[in-house]
Amino acid sequence: MMRNKFIATCAITASLLFSASASADRPVGITKKLMEVTVTHNGVKTTIKRNQDNKNKVKKAFSKTSRPCPPFCIQPISLAPGVETIGEVEMLDYLQKKESDDSILVIDSRTPDWVKKGTIAGSINIPWTKLNPAKGADPISIAEIMEDQFGAKEKDDNSFDYSNAKTLVMFCNGMWCGQSPNNIKNLLKLGYPADKIKWYRGGMQDWEILGLSTVKGK
Numbered sequence: 001m002m003r004n005k006f007i008a009t010c011a012i013t014a015s016l017l018f019s020a021s022a023s024a025d026r027p028v029g030i031t032k033k034l035m036e037v038t039v040t041h042n043g044v045k046t047t048i049k050r051n052q053d054n055k056n057k058v059k060k061a062f063s064k065t066s067r068p069c070p071p072f073c074i075q076p077i078s079l080a081p082g083v084e085t086i087g088e089v090e091m092l093d094y095l096q097k098k099e100s101d102d103s104i105l106v107i108d109s110r111t112p113d114w115v116k117k118g119t120i121a122g123s124i125n126i127p128w129t130k131l132n133p134a135k136g137a138d139p140i141s142i143a144e145i146m147e148d149q150f151g152a153k154e155k156d157d158n159s160f161d162y163s164n165a166k167t168l169v170m171f172c173n174g175m176w177c178g179q180s181p182n183n184i185k186n187l188l189k190l191g192y193p194a195d196k197i198k199w200y201r202g203g204m205q206d207w208e209i210l211g212l213s214t215v216k217g218k
């Protein structure tokens with residue numbers, strides 16, 4: 001009799017412990033050794049970390065699986081020779097580095113309507129249309145972006161000196177999005193050094209799927 005009571009007590013205790021552990025959220029780190037990253041966004045210190053709710057689901061805006069192609073076709077892993085494709089950990093590394101290194105610029109290449117829904121803290125918005133002559137971008141406005149934001153210097157022959165050009169880390173909505181690839185291809189046409197361009201292919205789709213923090217864009 002005592003033996004049966006002991007077994008029953010152990011079973012109840014184990015069940016309660018399992019229920020407690022199953023219902024309690026377990027920590028969600030970025031890597032085994034990294035829980036969060038602090039960056040500056042619009043002059044304000046902002047923390048990037050993963051959503052700690054173990055039952056959190058991806059936002060509706062990024063739940064679609066079958067956007068029509070074209071235009072929403074799957075992008076290749078290698079976008080252009082010399083342009084490095086990066087993932088989330090590398091993106092976070094660039095975001096941290098740019099806190100003390102102004103030679104790095106993280107760029108959200110999407111249109112403002114998408115940026116308003118949420119963007120990566122530490123990035124700035126330069127819509128893909130601003131560097132695209134086919135979308136109305138004129139040579140003067142493009143040159144202003146190249147000089148004022150990218151650190152290139154326009155020469156007398158209308159080409160650019162990229163000696164002090166910044167490293168650009170570009171992203172858009174994800175592996176089906178052509179906005180950052182469009183920016184990158186137009187920059188390459190202008191002679192921007194490929195080794196100074198980094199592409200976060202996963203973009204906001206993968207960022208959201210991993211539950212990483214976002215901030216509202218202007």
